[in-house]
Amino acid sequence: MQYLESFYNYLQYERRNSSHTIVAYKNDLRQFCEFLEQENIELWVNVTSKVIRSWMVQLVNEGVSPRTVTRKISTLKVLFKFLMLEDVVDSNVAKHVITPKIPKKLPAFVKETEMDFLLDSIEFGQDFTGLRDKLIIEIFYHTGMRLSELVGLMDCQIDAGNDVFKIYGKRSKERIVPIIKELKVSLVRYLNERDKLFPEKRNPYLLITEKGLPVYHKLVYRVVNSYLGQVSTVVKKSPHVIRHTFATALLNRGADLNAIKELLGHSNLAATEIYTHNTFEKLNSIYKQAHPRAEKMEDYI
Incomplete structure (x- = not known):
């Protein structure tokens, strides 16, 4: 998909994200692009909230944890914010996708x-x-x-x-x-x-x-x-x-x-x-x- 290299440069030089964070973004987007390929979607402008929700459902069905799914959707929110700045898309379609509820981790304690x-x-x-x-x-x-x-x-x-x-x-x-x-x-x-x-x-x-x-x-x-x-x-x-x-x-x-x-x-x-x-x-x-x-x-x- 186009604009990904520009996006990674944006993360590195403008947002000044760490190399570890950028690697995580790349992994998330590689998985998302594989999903788009399955759906025969070639342009970012053709990605809708419904498409993102479908990917999210697939991740959940594959056993991906709610916390990880939420992080991946956050990656898409950052990506589409960048694509809006570049006038590639008109809106951030990931922004209104409701992510899975992350269960609260209760603090461990000794009896x-x-x-x-x-x-x-x-x-x-x-x-x-x-x-x-x-x-x-x-x-x-x-x-x-x-x-x-x-x-x-x-x-x-x-x-x-x-x-x-x-x-x-x-x-x-x-x-x-x-x-x-x-x-x-x-x-x-x-x-x-x-x-x-x-x-x-x-x-x-x-x-x-x-x-x-x-x-x-x-x-x-x-x-x-x-x-x-x-x-x-x-x-x-x-x-x-x-x-x-x-x-x-x-x-x-x-x-x-x-x-x-x-x-x-x-x-x-x-x-x-x-x-x-x-x-x-x-x-x-x-x-x-x-x-x-x-x-x-x-x-x-």
Whole structure:
């Protein structure tokens, strides 16, 4: 089909898309052009919304995921916008094509019983490394911190008098998160051991390595992955999963959604509302198990 090379130059030099993005566009358009060839369509001006919808149906029938289909239609929208600029077509026929609904991916979380077992029954050790690793898990679980926030956490962000952390999140936005008694005990134990090993500690960071340097992302990720692997079958065993676990546990126990939003440092409520889906699933499961008529009603649904 004509104009494709000009389109790729447009992507590279005017839109300044990455080479990876351009390769993805080329693959999408190669597939679309193969479909047009099957339909005996040789000119862009002969492509209609109906033609694009037919291609979309074919992709779905072939088992292509809704997310991928949506991306391919987005490619066509960019292409037809370019063709309009070049006066090749009069309208963007891809613009009004309704794409498949992409199912929401619920945040993974660890069960409360599994977190309890991890913190109460798994042996971390009483040496510096053990105390630090347990503190890492507890900070994530008791505060909902992001990985970057924990790695960047400094001694000066601990307000011991008020038992709170002052956390600096995205765009340096400050928020206050309480330090509960259990976390405070672990924090004091760790600080005592750290200060014995490094009496002249000079860097300002709370969590450090065995060499006295600040902890780094990969180290923290490995710690979390290792310990979650001992108690949970959740596929992704990352710090962010514990953040999800923190939010889900609070919501399940009746915490106000706006309060959770503030604790997590979300800029808007929509980002926090995703956790209500997990809570709904739990409530739905409890309802079906507990309500005397629920099992009977399922026969009619």
